[in-house]
Amino acid sequence: NAGVTQTPKFQVLKTGQSMTLQCAQDMNHEYMSWYRQDPGMGLRLIHYSVGAGITDQGEVPNGYNVSRSTTEDFPLRLLSAAPSQTSVYFCATRSDRVYGYTFGSGTRLTVV
Amino acid sequence: GNSVTQMEGPVTLSEEAFLTINCTYTATGYPSLFWYVQYPGEGLQLLLKATKADDKGSNKGFEATYRKETTSFHLEKGSVQVSDSAVYFCALVTTGTASKLTFGTGTRLQVTL
Numbered sequence: 001n002a003g004v005t006q007t008p009k010f011q012v013l014k015t016g017q018s019m020t021l022q023c024a025q026d027m028n029h030e031y032m033s034w035y036r037q038d039p040g041m042g043l044r045l046i047h048y049s050v051g052a053g054i055t056d057q058g059e060v061p062n063g064y065n066v067s068r069s070t071t072e073d074f075p076l077r078l079l080s081a082a083p084s085q086t087s088v089y090f091c092a093t094r095s096d097r098v099y100g101y102t103f104g105s106g107t108r109l110t111v112v
Numbered sequence: 113g114n115s116v117t118q119m120e121g122p123v124t125l126s127e128e129a130f131l132t133i134n135c136t137y138t139a140t141g142y143p144s145l146f147w148y149v150q151y152p153g154e155g156l157q158l159l160l161k162a163t164k165a166d167d168k169g170s171n172k173g174f175e176a177t178y179r180k181e182t183t184s185f186h187l188e189k190g191s192v193q194v195s196d197s198a199v200y201f202c203a204l205v206t207t208g209t210a211s212k213l214t215f216g217t218g219t220r221l222q223v224t225l
Contacts, residue, residue, distance in 0.1 A: 041217060042201060042218050044215075045213070048212060058212065090155055090156065092213070100158050101146075101158065104155055106155050
C-alpha cells in the first residue's frame, strides 16, 4: 500500500505562475484535506472533501482551488502564485470509521 | 471555535531525561485528542490518541491522558532518546466540524547525548 502520495516533493514558482499539487490515496478514504505548514503557526486547513464531488473551504482557502472527481485524487491548484504561498503543503486522509489521519510526505513550495 | 495551545519550544533534553510537553485546548462539543510527530523532512505521523475523558493514549513509551477538567492532553515520556528528536503537534477534532483537525503550533524537541 502506498498510502498517501504527494507530488512533487519540491517546487519553485515565479510570482503569478499557476500549478497543481497532486495528492493520491489508495486506502479508499472518503475524507481528504490539504494543510499548509508555516513556522510558528502549526498546520492550517486550506480545503477539504468528505467524498467525491464534495469540497469545502477550510481556514485559509484564498488563492487555492480544489476538486474531487474521484475518491483517490484531491489536487490543489494555485491560480496565481504569491510569495505568501511559500510553505510546506500536506495532504491528509481519513477513513469514516476511525479518527486516525494519514498524512502524505509533503510538498515544499517556494514562490519567488 | 476550536483551538490548541502548546508550550513553545525548542525543548532541549539530555538522553534519558523525562519529557513533558504541555497541551491545552478549547473546543465546542466533545473533542478527540491527538499527538502527531514530524521527523525532519517527513510528514506527520500519528503518535497517540484519546477519544474520551480519562482515556490514556500510549505508544513507543509516550503517554498522554485526556483531562476534561483541565482541558489538557500533556505528552510525557519517562526516558527520551536521541531518536525522539522531532517536532510534536497536539491536535483535536470535534464532531460536527466535518472532521477538521485543529493543530497547535508544534514543539520542537532536541535530545542530546
